[in-house]
Amino acid sequence: MRRRTRSLLGVALAGLAAIACTAPAAPASAADEPFDVLVFSRTAGFRHDSIPVGTQTIRDLGAANNFTVTATEDPTTFTTGTLSRYEAVVFLNTTGDVLNDSQQTAFESYIGAGGGFVGVHAAADTEYGWSFYGNLVGAYFAAHPAIQPATVTVQDRAHPATAHLPRAWNRTDEWYDYQTNARSTARVLATLDESSYSGGRMGADHPHAWCKTYGGGRSFYTGGGHTQASYAEPAFRAHLLGGIRYAAGRAKADCRPETGYTTLYDGATTGWSQAGPGGFTNTDATLTSTGGMGLYWYSAKQFTNYSLKLDWRMAGDDNSGVFIGFPPSSDPWSAVNNGYEIQIDATDAADRTTGAVYGFKSADLAARDAALNPPGEWNTYELLVEGERLQILLNGVKINDFTNTDPARSLAGHVGLQNHGADDEVSFRNVRIRELGAPGGNTTVQAEAFSTAQGVSPYAKAGANGGQTLGHVDPGDWAGYAGLDLTGVTALRARVVSGGPGGTIGVRTGSPTGPLLGQVAVPNTGGWNTFADVTTTLTGVPSGPRDLYLTFTGSGTGLFDVDDVTLVRGGGTGGSGPVRGLAGKCLDVRGGATADGTQIQLWTCTGAAAQTWTVTPNGPVRALGKCLDVSGGGAADGTKIQLWTCNGSGAQTWSAQPDQTLRNPQSGKCLDVSANSSADGQPVHLWTCHTGANQRWTLP
Template identity: 40%
Template sequence: MRSLIARGLATVATATLAAATVLVPAAQAAAAPYEVLVFSKTAGFRHDSIPTGIQAIRDLGAANGFTVTATEDANAFSAANLATYEAVIFLSTTGDVLNATQQTAFQNYVNGGGGYLGVHAAADTEYDWAYYGQLVGAWFSGHPAIQQATVKTEDNTHPATSHLGATWSRSDEWYNYRTNPRSTARVLQSLDESTYSGGTMNGDHPITWCHPQGSGRSFYTGLGHTIQSYAEPAFRSLLLGGIRYAAGQVAADCSPRTGGGSTTVEGEAYTSNFGVQPAGHGTASGGRTVGYIDNGDWAGYASVNASGAKTFSARVSSAGAGGTIRVRAGSQTGTVLGTVTVPNTGSWDTFRTVSTNLTATGSGPIFLTFSGGSGSLFDVDTFTITR
């Protein structure tokens, strides 16, 4: 029997929405009914658009064959309860909203074939849970003031974006992200940073994307800060397409595009080095990192060319001194393209992503040089170069 966790929380104050109800074609709408869970717990900033967003999703469900349970009770994240839903929507969640047991249940749910959809501040959530970082695709970094910008459609074959033209001018709160998800996700929409002030992603600014996750599916959009967003027919259609994809009701190719301008490398895949060794970590990609890093050590990657490199991000851990990574071109003493600081993350198995823009230019293989205090500094799991 279904566990009706916090059913009472499903009733929220709603705003009257002027937009017409979004409908899918009759053949699609005739599909078997399904259920989605909307989760909107906040442990940080709370968006005043949350009640309106919940009602918008309810309206979409009523018109398109799915039912909605809304809750802020994290106890809903049990294996038995999650099994009743085809998708879970994180609607502008913030901060640390799930405990370790609930995290495990949700991870198993998605990897086992469930769906995740993140809206806006879902990227400002669970910074200390590495799996969630992979699931959402990129964590929030900051944002400028609400303003109008041009959104570019990069993929109009997905049901979430098939109704959109090549560009879409609208107002919202435009998030910058700590990393660029292009190498791990199919980017559906991006921002034209020349059309607004405050973009920090060096001209390559994904804002909506999707990707497979285990046997499940992930969809995220950075749109949806404002109450007005949920009255926009085009945004409601975007949400509907994302929900139907996450719930497995429609198929879509969400694999990263090949040749998309990004290269992700396992840290231990160096082709030359000084001082470092592979280190085993159960929570690392592939189970290993480049580790045993001391001050003055370095690693070279002959398969990664520095030409055109614009950003660098690395998944790192440290229970040591932390330190600095310098990204160099050509050799361990070559031109420094950029520098990023690695903090103590709390343990060798607690990974975080650090990133920086590469402001210099160079050619030849990428080299990473490491500096800091005494003893072991940090480990590097993977790193990504974006061009």
Template identity: 55%
Template sequence: MSRRLRRVACWALCGLLGTVALPTALSTAAQPSSPPARAAAADPAYDVLVFSRTTGFRHSSIDEGISALRELGAANNFTVTATEDPTAFTPAHLAGFESVVFLSTTGDVLNATQQSAFEGYIAAGGGYVGIHAAADTEYDWAWYAGLAGALFQSHPHIQPATVKVEDRAHDATAHLGPTWQRTDEWYDYRSNPRTSAHVLASLDESSYSGGGMGGDHPIAWCKDYQGGRAFYTGGGHTEASYADPAFRRHLLGGIRWTAEMTEADCRPETGYTTLFGSSGTAGWKQAGPGSFAHSNATLTSQGGLGMLWHQAKEYTSYSLKLDWRQAGDDNSGVFVGFPASDDPWSAVNNGYEIQIDSTDAADRTTGAVYGYKSADLAARDAALNPPGEWNTYEIRVEGERLQLFLNGRKINDFTNTDPARSLQQGHIGLQNHGDGDDVSFRNIRIKELGGTPGPREGEIKGIGGKCADVANGASADGTQIQLWTCNQSPAQKWTRHSDDTLRALGKCMDVSGGGSADGTKIQLYGCNASGAQKWVHQADGTLKNPQSGKCLDAAGVSSADGTRLHLWTCHTGANQKWALPA
């Protein structure tokens, strides 16, 4: 059984809502004003290897680090095996560990055979945690530099500094406030990891002397790397670090994530604008009853049924990211694509809700487009953290298509076909569902994608790998659309437009007479913006005409040249599956 399956199985056995808390002294540090959350379920037992070999400078804090990691393991159901023997790096031995911690290693610590074994371990889904001088290690091993994310350049003297916490959903940083005051030895790195890793925290270089990374100074990050997971923190030089509850909880979160005991979105992230964070709720307005409590840069729903909506701007094509947490079996959602209104029912009736409620029916559970399309439940369950832990949504809207990512994994792909609604313009809102439905939100940010997608040109391929073809390359209205061997001719060059039309030879693919009967001819016709010329590519591969509710079909389940294309009741057979220009 995989690490993640063991974790999911434990949730089920523990009743999903959890029975065993992380150690109180560690889990609550640095977050006294956070809303309360139900205790997370205990992790299943797992094993961690701590490797602290040095062939360069040796940190006096290594012993304290090992002791702290052993104590964390004893309190959180993982065993710690500590070693400085590089012969531990064999495929058979490494296979017994869910994560390997490089604790202030320095210099060349593994030979070529051992390096190969570690690369294989990561490729097989293993985890890596780098602490402090793990970045001062293996400078000639390019693969390791990629795993660690960045390598050591220099450092000023030990001094206090302000750490800016950029991600407060990851288990390594969720316990922290927007800033974190720490004293440590602050590394500069030879490169900035932001483009290849997801930055969890960075340094405010104005808060200390000697910082040399030009103001953008990541200090902790995570990344998926060649099949495995990697987490690095620059803290941990001093002995005192390992007695600090907040820093110990930081390490625990990194270990849990790399061991796949918790999920997070660790894709690189740049270019987002904050809509809600430490600066408050400017630009937001409550509609309907209830409200949101605001504490520690966190919004928590109370009462309802209402909605907090971002009235400052409508959005057309964007990536919206936000972090959310349920306290228990709670209900909330994120609304998109609705017009300005102080009536929360306007969002219900005119927009779409991305649901948060892990125990409801399939089309209205977490990850569903409420009432319209269920998430891929297997993918959702693999990505979902239980109540008491934070999750991250990315809601990506392009034209009438909405893609949903949970903790970095795609779990839903929905296309609007309702003429009364549109995703192409509207506001964003958070639901406060009612008394007892306590859901919290953090770090709401958006990146505009520059308008709806432009035309995409190429072949439309169907059964047998054949192409949708305008018969004889004629452009007269009423010309039959057929199946034909792909030949890259203009008769097979289709342009996919944001208005859901498919165009070739300057005209549109059209349902003859706007009909809806099975067998209705599919033809070329002058573009006229009618429903007979709208085609929406479904997640199951079918190409649907919303006006008729039927699909583009190759007659007789045939792939022979000249096979007529017509309208037919959707059934997802091979003769109704189409690949469109991307």
């Protein structure tokens, strides 16, 4: 958001007029720096008659898009020196074993040095015995029905390979089933709708195209491209071009695996409200700003700890922003004065250009520039809020790390999109959120979402959280998880299933042979569909982000599957300090009074005695020498919560729940901020538990 004279902390609002941009508009998209592509199409199995036309298509794309193409079927090309000449290598309908050991080693080194891989169709039917390649391509071919029309459902409309596509892409091709689901290790860009054709065997989640980072390089795979006709389709040609540009590092994208997000906007605007002038058009599941200066905000719910992701695109030198951490209001300036703006602007000063927390902290501009796509192309933000810490990721790269220290503001609250003014055009797609536990709380990781592994692989299983387990576990196998925060972790809990002999899970840091923090026996749980939890205490756990490894030992094969693992923090011993709730505000004794019956309310955190609570697990919560009390011991929704002389009754017993609610066991109901409003002075009361943001509390 640009302003001429108005401070962010604000004086009285003089007007809401939009400020016109004075810089000339940037072109719709910038030309790529020249690069080189190697197309490899050797076959040791079935040979597709589309290879020649596919090769010529890539040559044509190169001629029109500033890259040169070398085509070969000679595996001796795969040397370290020769591969280093290319920014990307395309495996075009390769089949069977096409490289020997030394050639495979050279290709691994190429990827490790930052090279790019593009797999087209039968690239998934290649090198079944080479685990590095299997992990790079993402999944191996299993089967296919006859060539026929089908609907491709586009899930990621920001990636350069899919941004141009409609959400339902109808075309004819040969549709592959795969031995595993790529979703746990890759960002799935598009899936197949099996109801639109005959013979699909993967079910409701059938990945068709995906991308990932792997071993230092980038990988893109598409299941399309069997037929000669495919390469004459403009949409498929653009799909292939986008994958090549991503693999070559010329277009940026967030290709991290993504699960567990809830859609806030993907065409439907339920729950959204406009504050101030202007607004957004809503076409093709895309919001585009018009007029302003206003704010389109998600009024249905406030959020406390979360990962917010959204895709955005500037038409030129335009201006917009994403606001977080503001209370409900029909005044767009309330978000400015009470929350924070994460800026979208191609120019302007360092603390108010793309990636900045507007007026407070610049992005790391070198990292930002390396991750940013130009105007005319889509970008993806992740705004990761943990307590009062905000991390900003652009296309999967962290570019800012900001901590709020202003007691009048918070990172918790509503989220919204700015429409800056008549001369600014910024579009948004696919706004989604994943709510997290309390900062410092337990962390659960899907076991199949490993960063590196040996021997194991994801396995689709009914009853598993996320639909998959970590399967094919044999003695000596292991799985690694990069960058987990181990601060305060005291135990590990694993959800397991076994119809086999069982075995042991070891927990290590640094490497599969690193220090052993603990281990736990996994029994035969009674069958491959009967899940159980096993827990072990951990000792010598280091603090901060670390690489964690699960190692597996036992006798025989097929020991067990692991569904997920939970890092357990602390011992639940209670403490003394503020109780923080909605919008980061504090549980407060109204007026600091000590009379029995004083209303308990929400208020901006001040550190006062009226906000200092002593919490006893499954017991009383005390402030100012008295107790948090349910008036009259009632159980009706809306019953007053008050301060009262401590008496040991059930009306003064509170139990902290894993979902962050604070429950009164006598009534079975929860401490709740009335009307879901974070205004200072808002009363708290008793209400049926629903785990919304107005029932989530962070205890000392």
